[in-house]
Amino acid sequence: DIQMTQSPSSLSASVGDRVTITCQASQDISNYLNWYQQKPGKAPKLLIYDASNLETGVPSRFSGSGSGTDFTFTISSLQPEDIATYYCQQYDNLPRGFTFGPGTKVDIK
Amino acid sequence: QVQLVESGGGVVQPGGSLRLSCAASGFTFSSYGMHWVRQAPGKGLEWVAFIRYDGSNKYYADSVKGRFTISRDNSKNTLYLQMNSLRAEDTAVYYCAKDPRPYRVAAAGPLDYWGQGTLVTVSS
Numbered sequence: 402d403i404q405m406t407q408s409p410s411s412l413s414a415s416v417g418d419r420v421t422i423t424c425q426a427s428q429d430i431s432n433y434l435n436w437y438q439q440k441p442g443k444a445p446k447l448l449i450y451d452a453s454n455l456e457t458g459v460p461s462r463f464s465g466s467g468s469g470t471d472f473t474f475t476i477s478s479l480q481p482e483d484i485a486t487y488y489c490q491q492y493d494n495l496p497r498g499f500t501f502g503p504g505t506k507v508d509i510k
Numbered sequence: 511q512v513q514l515v516e517s518g519g520g521v522v523q524p525g526g527s528l529r530l531s532c533a534a535s536g537f538t539f540s541s542y543g544m545h546w547v548r549q550a551p552g553k554g555l556e557w558v559a560f561i562r563y564d565g566s567n568k569y570y571a572d573s574v575k576g577r578f579t580i581s582r583d584n585s586k587n588t589l590y591l592q593m594n595s596l597r598a599e600d601t602a603v604y605y606c607a608k609d610p611r612p613y614r615v616a617a618a619g620p621l622d623y624w625g626q627g628t629l630v631t632v633s634s
Contacts, residue, residue, distance in 0.1 A: 433618070435619075435620040435621075437555075437621075439555075443626075444605055444624035444625065444626055444627055445547075445555065445605075445621075445624055446624075447620050447621060447622050450610075450619075450620040451620075456620075456622070488554065488555055490555075490620070490621075492617070492618040492619055492620075493618075495616060495618070497569050497617060498557050498559075498560060498569050498570075498571060498617040499557055499617065499618065500557065501554055501555040501556065501557065502554075503554050504554045504555075
């Protein structure tokens, strides 16, 4: 099975800061990597699909990059409403399902 | 607009059964694969099961295989999760979620719409 690691597990940053989260797969997953935002008590929300594509309606301060085993999620200018936990999710395009990373909790300093 | 509304959660004893439902609206339900994803209290997300748009293929996480059954009724725009032989570790919020690509046959891709979730507590 493909394992996903995320780092850091949590971070604290100031409003306006650039925030970067990394996600690493245990084997090559091409660009089969998505990013979600989850606010407390709410369902996850899709932000980035296929590593670098911004979901419709998502602010452009969010971006993603990478392929193979190493991926990066960036918030170019952190806003108070971005306080949430962020998850990566891989799918290897085989029928048997997918896995999420452990999550990165983002707070305001 | 797309809406997914889960129901059926509650408290059940270990070894018991529960059936969750997910009522879908705002899109052509019969054209899209659907997933169940769960989240234990204070923990991360865990994919549970997928069903193809026409119900002909189903895939499960190893942790629930043989105990949970995903199904759908396209005439009622409703997704189900039958959960048997429940264990304490099945305690979680269960979300249904939609595949954005119509007629996909594999449990792959992103999940573009999620329900609000329903809480299942397995406890004696």
